[in-house]
Every structure is written in structure tokens, then in C-alpha cells.
Amino acid sequence: SLMKMGMELEAARSVNEKLLFVKVHMPWDVLCTYAEVLHIKLPIQPNDLSTTSSPFNFLSCITRHFYPSEDLIAKETEYFTAPFEKDRLEYFYVKDRDLFFTPSMRSRMAYYILSRAPYEVRGNIKKFGVTKLLDGGVYKAAYPLHDCRFNVRSKEEECPNERYLLYNEWAHPKSFYKMQPLDLIRKYYGEKIGIYFAWLGFYTAMLALAAIVGLGCFIYGYTTQETSTWSKEVCDPLIGGNIVMCPQCDKECTYWRLNSTCESSKVSNLYTLVPILVLVTVFLEFWKRYQAELEYEWDTVEFLEQEEQPRPEYEAKCNHERINPVTRVKEKVPYTACGRCIRVSLGIGTVLFWIVLILASVVAIIVYRLAVFFSFSTRLQSDLKELEPFKEYVTAQMATSVTASVISFVVIMVLNILYERVAIWITDFELPRTKTDYENSLTLKMFLFQFVNYYSSCFYIAFAKGKVVGYPGQPVYLLGKYRNEECDPGGCLIELTTQLTVIMGGKAIWNNIQEVLWMKNLIFRYCTRVGSEKVIPRWEQDYQLQPIGKLGLFYEYLEMVIQFGFVTLFVASFPLAPVLALVNNLFEIRVDAWKIITQFRRMVPEKAQDIGAWQPILQGVAILAVASNAMIIAFTSDMIPRLVYYWSFSVYPYGEHSSHTMQGYINNTLSVFDIQDFSNKISLSYFRYRDFRYPPGHHRQYEYSIYYWHVIAAKMAFIIVVEHIVYLTKFVLSYVIPDVPYTVREQIKREKYLSQVILHETNLKLVTKRLKPVGDKILKHNEDKEEEIMDLYF
Template sequence: MAFVSDETSLEMDEISEDGEVIVSDEMEQTIMPTYGTMQDNLPRTYTADIVEFNQNEDSLYFNDNQRRIDYVLVYEDELLKEQLKNTKKGVLRKQMKKRQAYESGLMKHGLQLEATRAVSDEKLIFVKVHAPWDVLCTYAEVMHIKLPLQPNDLKNRRSAFNWFTRCFSVSENIIKPEQEFFTAPFEKDRLSEFHIQDKDNFFTPATRSRIVQFILSRVEYAVKDNVKKFGINKLLDSGIYKAAFPLHDCKFNVKSSDEKCPNERYLLFREWAHPFSFFKLQPLDLVRKYYGEKVGIYFAWLGYYTRMLLLAAIVGLCCFLYGYKSQETCTWSKEVCDPNIGGQIIMCPQCDLRCNYWLLNITCESSKKLCIFDSFGTLVFAVFMGIWVTLFLEFWKRRQAELEYEWDTVEFLEQEEQPLPEYEARCTHVVINPITQQEELVPYTTFGKCLRIAFCTSAVLFWILLIVASVVGIIVYRLSVFLVFSSSLPKQTNGPVAIQKYLTPQTATTVTASIISFIIIMLLNILYEKVAIMITDFELPRTKTDYENSLTTKMFLFQFVNYYSSCFYIAFFKGKFVGYPGDPVYWFGRYRNEECDPGGCLLELTTQLTIIMGGKAIWNNIQEILLPWVKNLVSRCRSSGAERFMPRWEQDYHLQPVGKLGLFYEYLEMVIQFGFVTLFVASFPLAPLLALVNNLLEIRVDAWKITTQWRRMVPEKAQDIGAWQPIMQGVALLAVVTNAMLIAFTSDMIPRLVYYWSFSVPPYGNHSEPTMQGYISNTLSIFEIYDFKNESMPLDQPLFDRMTCRYRDFRYPPGHEHQYEHSIYYWHVIAAKLAFIIVMEHIVYSVKFMISYAIPDVSNETRDKLKREKYLTQKILHERQMGNIADRYWKTDNVLLSKLD
């Protein structure tokens, strides 16, 4: 483990039988003058001295107003808990000793501590942590943190759209632009080469918090059975500490009067998180400075995705309006609604025994709605979205490269990112590094790594199959409940009443199945999150980026199946393998396969997407706004009896803690939405518009939440959006296939085109244009009701004493030598569908790859800046080093000359 100590570091003397670190008399005497006296009733381990609050509620410093608070630890004083049982005192005492040993370890690594009792609850103790200059320098070198060498003198090229950007950007008089510097990994021995104007401000608050968090996660507090116990995370999980967080710099709605406070949180709330700022561009540089690069890159990606959705939303709205207007000329819809055509066509029952015959014209309204979504505009929009998603991903790569340069994270993964402390603690096997050709420690052998990967893959596949099993269970439920509801209807002979009753079972089945499916999805989400974290912990990734990427992949695979399985079922399976009335297909030999709604599966898929996207967006936004606000309100009410002045650390403690996964769920929510926007957009061209409206609100809700309702995140660096980038690329490739198959197999576009060009009969001679007249009658097959099997024969007689009924398929009629077999029309349609899929995929993929090749991931301007900065940085370091060598030789020569004289 990469622990650092200097000449003034203190060594632990011994370890007790319980595994706690004990401080020696010599160490106690050494630290006593600096940090105060020991409490009389505590064991001989060091604990931070408790001082009185100085009533300065805006202060970000110790009571001396000199040492900055870089981190805060919170625990509950066990000695003040009332009515303790004897069985609990031993546990509490062990916790107390572990905490004291941990604080001693923090002291050993040079951190300074000051404890203060809470104003609102005297049992709460706040331990303020300060990292002195020497500690910051030491660990900045250990962590390879890049720090300023000299101001950047490269001129930025002005874009032609700068005037547009300035119109919607925050004024530079309000948020001053950050000065850019050439940077290099910090080295303590070359301190003079770095741009240090003020020691107090050389390390930004974000950098100071990163360094302190690095130390907190690696300090030991116990050794038991030769196993080291270390890190603030384990102490938080065990309840020894109640919270650990860096401080916000001020209140979000009131500007701090302290001259030392930069009031960045106040500026972020007013210019970024406030609802009235929705039209402004995000102040990403300030977001990055205050919350770190990881949060900054998320909001940069979300903002870029939202701006790109604007183009897709406009095109989608135009396609929707085109489809809406085409209802007036939709011939096949008119035939369905015509009482002399659709009103005379009797359709076969869609279940056995108790299902009734029904008239085709009951689908009049749904057929009109289907004309909106199942039109030529949908085809154009599906091709456009295949190209749009490529443009979005390629241009985002360029934007991401610009941010890597501007935020100085180009070489973060190679130079700055440190191994996780859990990984370092288990490094026991020696291997040869293929790059350095030197020995290094790893936690497992190659064989052990293969076993871990095999186990984790099997666990993930098991849970995915569990979701598939739940989907199959829901389908079986739908089939059985539909049969129960249908069989419970009384026998009807009146046509309209029978039709009205016929719709009741489907409605009841859909509602109950949706509720059960929602409950199962939520339960599996809760369970799988814990399982995914356990699996990833077992994998033991080397760095936090590796850990997050591995967890992201597992969670997305699960959520992909969980959220999209019902849509894939409706789009590609429901109503596709149902047989025909005389020989229906059964599940498990008992349940008759489910057919599409009378309006068709495409309209049902559109309805499903509308409900899922709209409902999910509304629910998530209400949850993100209401839940943290209510929790914080309850917390404030509990502390309402406190004194008027509450210190900054106590105000932050009453905010909501940031989850261990940080912004993971925000990414997941947006990428799931990205899937809905791209995978099934052929059935719902308004999806980008809904996503755009949601995202405009989502940006401000997320900003409001982390600025006003959450404790301050530990600022972390990130080079890019991680595993989400290849996930979106995979979704983009899959979207071309799904949309092509939607148009081919779920919509009626291909059968209509085949009929239009091949089977329609011109009404006025051979030279006139073909029409869609007669399409409905031509595409409905005929079935003789006496050919029903006994187990599926309807109990009701057909309406108007007809001996035949119609069903959706392309089969030969009764009396034909190949009766009930697929007709030539069916094979023409299948050939046309397959040809359409191949042609559309090849066209879209060809355009996508040409666009990807034509748009480089890094722009020439950014590439030149990177090369120029690298050159100038090396030149600066070389010249300064040569200057130092020359100065040494000059001083040496002068000394020799003076001696000779």
C-alpha cells in the first residue's frame, strides 16, 4: 500500500489483543502539546480534542481561522447515550477504540484534527480534518496530480457561433473564466518550478478533498487474524462513523459574508440550478471546479445529448404531423371504418370457447391512429435516426476530447489514477510487469482471475435468465387471465353488446399484467443492484474506473432485459406465431398464444412506449425532487430546537448523503432513455420530443439536487464517460436492426407496398395508377366455422348467421387444394420484408461507417493544442532544470574562485 511518512511521522507502538492500535507513551507525549489532553475515561488511545463552536456559522476553518477544513467526520458519542444495556457497552467500547485508533492513524499520516460537539444534538461529534502544506505536497506527488507550471499562452480560435454562445452563456462578470495553465505531475523536489503565488490557494479545495479522501481510504484501524482493517468506508458501513464528507463553501441561497469564501455554491444555484436558468448554457468550468471532472463530464454529456435531441425532435414532429395529415387519404383505414366493408366483415374469435365473433369496424379508431405512426414518414424518420445517432456519438467524441484537453485529463488513466485500497490490500502474488519488466504484486494469479471471471459471468447470466423467466411468467399470466375473463362473460347474441364485452377481458388483462410486471421490475432492480455490487467486489478491479465500468456493464445488461423485454415481445413475438383458427399455437400445450390487439401490434407498441417513457420520466423527476426535499425537511424539523447559529459542517450533515454509486443512476436513466429513443423510434416518432422536454427539466433537477439537497461530493477526476460510451455505440448498432425489423414485421408498410405494386387492380383500365382499394379484403383470410376443433369451437354463433369468419393472415381459403396453407402472397411479402431489411441495414450502416470515418475523434485544433502543450511543458521543465544546474555551477565556481583568492 502506498503509505507515505516523513521525518516527523509518528509510529504506532503496539497492537492490542482485539486488533486495535495502541499509542505509546512517547507518542502520546509528542502529540499532546499539539492536539490537547486525553479524556480520563478513555483507553490509552488518541482521540481528537473537543473544542467549543466559535459561533461563526459561515466559517470553513478551524477555530483558529487559519487551517482550512478539508473533510468532516461525524460520529455519535457513546458515553452520552442514555440507558445503555450491559450487553451493548462492550460493543460500543470496541467501536470507540477502533475510531480512536483510526484517528491516531490519520495523525500518523500528518493530518490535523479538531472536534466540535453539535449544536442541535450534543451526542454528535464533528471531527474536522485539515491537511497541512507538507502533507498536500507529499500526497500530490504520490497521486501524480497535475498542477500548474505557468499560464497557458496558446490563443483559442474563435468559432463562428461564438455570438450565439455568448447570448445564452452566464456573464463573465458573474462567473469569471478560469485561467488556463500548462501543467505537469507534481514533484516535491521541483517545487520551485511550479506556479505558486499563494500556498493557501495553490491546492484548490477540490484537490485538497481528493488528497484527504485518498488518505482516509487507506489508514488502518485494526489488524485481526493477520487481516488488515482499514478505510473510512468500512467504518461508515459498521456505524463507527455516521458520515464523512467535504464541506460546501456556503449556503446555496445566501451569499457568504466571509471574505475567504468564494461563494461558488451560491453562484451555481443562481446561474445553473435555478429553474429560471433553464435557457442558459451550463457553466461547466465552474461545475468541474466545484464538483470535480466526473460530475462535470456527466453534465457536459447530458447537455450535449439534449442539444442533439433538438434536431431529432424537430424531424420527428414533422413526421408525426405528416402522418396525422395522411389520415385523410388513408384508403385502408377508410375501408375498415366503412360500414359496407369493415362493418360487414366478421372476424374470428381470438381465444377458445367463450370468445365472441366481432366486426372489423370496431377497430376504426385504432386504424385511424395507426395511420399516423404507420406511414411513409416513419420509414424516413427511422433512416434519419440511424444517421442521427452516429452524428451524435461522433461529435460527442470530439467534444469529449476538447474537454479532456481543457480539463487536463488526457493522461489521467495512465498517470494519476491510483489502485483501489481493497486491491492493494490483497496483492500477494508476484508477477513481472510486461511494460516495466519489473516485479509487482497482484491479488490473484491468471488461473484465479479466469475463475473469478467465469463465476461472475455465470452469476450475471443467471440473473438475466431470471428476468426472462419472469417475462415468460407474465405472458403465461396474460394468457390464462384472458381466458378466465373471457369465460366469465355471459353468452351474448346481440352484436354491439358482444363487441363491447369482448374488449373487457383484454383491458383487464393488460392492466393487471402491467401492475404485476412493474412490481417484479422494481423488486428485481433492488435485488440485482446488491448482487451486482457483490459480484463486482468479488472481481476485485484494480482502479475505481475499472470498478465502475464493470459494474456499469452488469447493471445495464440487467436493465436492458428488464426494461426492453416487454417492448421486444410486443414488437417481434406477440401475434407472430399464432397459427390460424382451426389450428392455433399453444404454450405448454395449454395456453393459446396471444394475438395482437384489434388495432395491431404497432399501435400497442406505441402505447407501451408512450406510457413507459412518460410515466418513467414523471416518476423519476417527482422522486428526485420530492424525496430528498422531504428527507431534508424532516431532518431540519428534528433540529429546529437548536440554537440560531449552526455551523457549516452541521448544516451539511443534515443534507442527504451521496450514494456510493454517485451519478450512476443518472447515467443509467439517460442511457435507458437513449435506448427508447433509438431502438423503437420507428413506432413512435415523438420519442425524441418527449426526451427533449424531459432532459431540459432533468438537467436543472439534477443540478438543483446536488447543489441544494445533497452533501458535497468528493471531487473526482474522470477522463470520459466510461463504459457508457461503448454501451451507446452498441445500442446504436442494434437500433438499425430493430427499426428495420419493426417496419418489416410489425407494421403493415411492406404488405401494403407489395399489394400496391403487385396485386392491386386499377379501376379504370390497364394504364391507370394502382390504388389501395380492396387491400383490407385481400389481406384477410377466410375460415370455415365448421373447421373449428371441438376444444376451440366458440360457444356463440356468428353474427348474421354467416358460415365463415376472417382472420389476419395470408392463407388459401377453404375448398382450395392447399386450404389453410400460406398463399403466394405470403411468400411475396416475406421476400419483400427480408429484402427491405437487408437493403435498409446496408444503406444505413454504410452511411454510418462513412460518417464515422469522415469525422475524426479528435479535431485538428485540439490535436495541435495537445502537441503544443506537451512541447511547451517539456521545454519549460528542461529550461528550468538547465537553469538550476547553471546556477549551481556558477555558485560552485564563485566559491572556488573566492578560495583561490
């Protein structure tokens, strides 16, 4: 069948004669035919539009060192392109037939033929496609060949050595500081791989800006922690040392002095990160603009997606018939409408069950926190005079928080491994028709699960922990047994930072361990055969490499999107998150490049306009990040109560003017509880607790004070103002800065005009030229008739 379709085949035995390789060649005529079938855009003439010079050209003497060497990777010549038409070959810019079609184009056309060539016909049943033969074990593998060894330049002059160039200028550790050669990546691997690395590089650049802002906020907070008034008051033995706080659990917990939280109060200083929130929201807007440039440069602006063939797993179970709503022809389907509903319902039910399982694990960890803190508290001394600094209390809180975070991380990783298999099984059970449908379905399931798995504990600490605890006389109990968990004495912000550090850092370490172990195994395999590689032909060397896998870049995208969530959703509590993500991504780009060039077989190139289903997911996370960070600043930190106190309750007169101060803030934010209202009596008359309630003796004792409602109003106003500022900024920038740059729009118009003139109007002139003699005869005939009529008239 392949030979009937015009391909040339060549067989070759392996070195050990255990395998037979079939090499597929694409003649020129076949390439031209399928280039037209696939609507591949090819050059019609060089780009004649003048490019605007960058205002930063004066820095080229510095920036050129951060780009791949132009002596090795020459800048691609820009061309105006048009969909290829075989009959108009003379109008295309064919400088060299061997270089007219790029390797990725050749591979894509070859795979198109291989996936449609029939191999068995029995009556009305027709089997086709190399994918089925691979699944059935008839063939071991099918892959395009690399052009040369990655670490040795080919001695053949006609070999382009693109793999060697990519390794040296992109994947090699010595090139870690250089920009990515995206055009060469796209040329060698296709648009789908190119767009992934373009997005990863753009995201990393955004992280660099966010890291600068986050690092600046962290440094400012660290340098001012010793000078903040509330920290001084907490640490002052005459102020915080004389404030006795109520126990945080029943019976076994003891009283403690406020100055025991001195260190945690210093690191709880938070400064608003609105610049990062704005950067997050406009990141995707600028990515759309950059993506539009890539779409034009890589000829995917008018990309016509070919109708995807059904997956072999789908076709294998096609036992029912239905009328196709488009063609009105009978076709085979694997299930009826009722069967599809059952499959989808079972899939949704399974996903919901696993999400409930995650929430149950979060509740179990909360119970663990309460039990461990209670266990620590029973070992503490109860004599208040012997516990002046009471550092043991802080140790108990910190130990509980750290161990709970580690356990949470272990549970997350275990559930993640189990659910990954469940998600693949569910998606296989649903039987999506095409590969794109399969990837989109799996993407939604995996992200929804991992979103709840990774972020649920963080959301609990940020928005639920310590919010509903009642007051010492009437505490709130969880499950009717456990007294509801309160925040660390320094606030829940520290615990949220600890949780993020453990999960985010642990995930990065675990991924790097997997990478190292995986690469160590492959390096060992490579070293055992490197001596004989000179006599092994290229196709056999590539067979010994790893296959890319059916899901391709799915796991790479998933890892980065989860990281994007950590960086954006909780950046207000952990300003160093962009810094850690930036360092990780700088290694991630080079490790991914190293793997794809040295350890993987060459992938079948695929067209892609964008990053697919991940783009709306990122947009949803970016929108949620604005509300999440605004709420963290408002409800988890102490910034709003401090501002309310500073502007409303702390005006002290100085002569003719008044001045705002933070003195007295700590005393103002702690409520009083009468010890006589407590069952266990001690020598103290009262103790304090974190809340805004009226003191005992007031006609509304232990009810929320007016200060509490002022703070609530200020928090809600802050959330509304911040959200509106960020969203308004995003709207204004998206309106002012169009998705498609002006120069790209002009180039697209110019390209369409040239395509119309060169390809279509030329044909119109030929048709007019052929019809001109016929038109002249008709005109002459009409003139003769007119003369006869005039003669008769006269």
C-alpha cells in the same frame, strides 16, 4: 502519522459537545509535494492561440440569455498546463498561492494522504487508510467542506462563494432554461461529477433534436389518419362492415366485423424514422468529439491513473499468499485460483437464475393475457347481427392489453428491487480488489438484469406476439393448452406503444415520487434547524447533510442508460418517447443539481476521462437500436405490406398511363377460410383472417401465397437497406469528423512544445552550462598534445 506526513490538524467540539471534529489542513509545501506525486497538471502560461469565431456569433444577443451570468460566473482563463514539478516551481504560472491549487485539487490530495496513512503496525501487519476507520466506526464521517451556505452569500471576502453561485445559476428552479456552468462544476466537485453532468446535458440536447423529428412524425401521422385509404376501407360499413373475421380463441370467442377496429386502424399509421436512427448512431460519435474537448480543457488527456488501493473488504479476507506476477513478491490474496473460479461461477449462475425468473414472469403474463381475453370473450354476445360495430370486442382487447401492461410494470419494479440487493450481494461475494473493479462488475450485472427485466416484454410484443399463430383450421397452441396469442386487430404496434407508455411513464412517475418523498423529508429536517444554523460552524452543518453513498453516481447513470434504451430501441413504435424523455431530463438535471448542492455533503473529487463502463454499454445499445427499429418497421407494422401492394399489385390503367392506388388493400391482405371446414356451423359461408394464404378450392389451399413471399422478401430487403444506410452514414461521419477537433489537436501540440521548452530544455541548458568548463579543459588538453606530436614529427 498524518502530522509526520506534513499535515496540520485542528480539533473542535460540536455545539452539543457530543462529537469531536478533526480539521485537516494542507500546507503549501505538502500541496506541492503531492501535486507532483499525483502528476497534477498546472498552468505554465496563458493560452496564446487565437480561437476561431463561431459563425453563429450574430445570435449571441439571443443565446447569451441562456447562459449563466458572466458577471457572477466569469469565464475561466485558458492556460497551457504541464505536470507539476516542485523543483521547477518558478516556471509555473503562480499568480496567487492561495488560488494556485483549486479546492478540488486540495481535497483530492488530502484524501490521497488520508487513504494511505498508517494507524496501526503489528509485526508484519500494517493497517492504514481512513476508509477502514470509517468502516470500523472509529470515525463517523470524512468529507471536504462546502465553502459557504448555498442560499446565503458568505460575508468573508476570501470565501469564493462557489456553492452559492452554483445554486443560483444552476440548481435554482428559476435557472431551468440556462446552460450548465460545467467549468465551475468541475472546479468545485471534480472531473467525475463534471463529466456526468456534461454527458447528461449532451444527451438531453440529442433528445431535443430527436423530439423534434418524433413529434413531426406523430403530427403528420395524426393529421393523415382520416385520409389514409386503408383506414377508410376498414371504417367503411360497406367494406369493413361486410367483412366477417374469424374468432381469436377457441369455443367461447365469437365472430366479429372488421369495422370494429376502425379507431385502432387510424392510429396504426407508421412513417419511417430513419433520421432518428441516424441521430442515435452518430450521437456517441459526436459525444466522443465533445469529450475530447473536455479532456483537454480539464487536463485529463494524459491522466495517469494512480494504482488503486485494495478495498477494505478485500484486504480483510486476505488469508492466502501468491507471487505477484509483476513485482515477483509475495502478497496476500483472499482466495486461491480455484476459489475465485467458484465465486465467479456462483455469481454467473445467480444472474442466469434471475434472468430465467424474468422470462418465466413474461410467460406468466402471456398466460394472463390469454385467460383474461378468454374471460372477456365469454361475456360477449354471439349473435352477429346484434353486434354491428362490435365495440365490445375492441374493449376486451384494450382492457387485456392495459391491465397486462400494468401488471408487467409492477412485476418489473418488484423484481428490480429484489435483484438490486442480490446483485450487490453477489458482487460483495466475488470480492473485487479495487473500487473500479467493484463498480464495473456491479454495472454489468445490474444493466444485464435490467435490460432483460425492462425490455423483455417489449421485445415479445414487437417480435414474437402474433407471428406464429397458424390459421383457423390449424392454430398453434402454447404449452399444448393455450391457443397462441394474436395481435390486436389493429396490429401489434398499438400494444407495443401501450406497453412502452405504461412502463416508461410509470418508471418516471415512480422515480419522481421517490424524489419528492426524499426531498420532503430533507426539507423538513432543514427547516427544523435553519434557525440555529448561524451559530453552527461549517463542518458541523455539513455533517448534518446526507452522504453521497459508496456507489456515487451509479444509480444516476443506470437510470439514464435504461431511459436511453427505451428511447432508441423502440422509437419507431413510439415517436413521442424522445419528447417524454426530454421533459423528464430537463427536470432530472435540475433535481440532481439541487440534491448535490443543498442536500449532500461535498464529495471527494475524482479524476475521470470519460463515463467509464457506461460508454461501451451505450455503444452496444445504439448498435442494437438500428436493427431493432428496422425490424419493428418491417415485422410489427404494416408499412412493408402496404408498399408491396402499392408498387406491385395495385396498378390501374388510366388512358395511356397507369396509376398506383391503395384501393383494395384491405381485401388483398385478408385470407379466406371456408366455414364448412370449421366444426361449429353458422349461416355464413366463409370468414376472413389476417394472413397471406391461398383460398379454399385452390390446389394449394391454406398454404402461403406468392404475396406472402413478396412481403417477406421486401421486409428482409428493407432491414438490410436501412441497416446499411445507417451504419454507412455513421462510418462516413466518424471518418469525416475526427474524434478530436483540429483546434484541440493544435492546442495539445502547442502545450507539449511549451512544456518541452520551458521545463526540459531549460534544465538541459543548465547542465550544458555546468559542463562547459570541463569541456574547455579537455579541448585545451587535446590541443597541447597535438602540438607536442607535431614538434616530434618535425
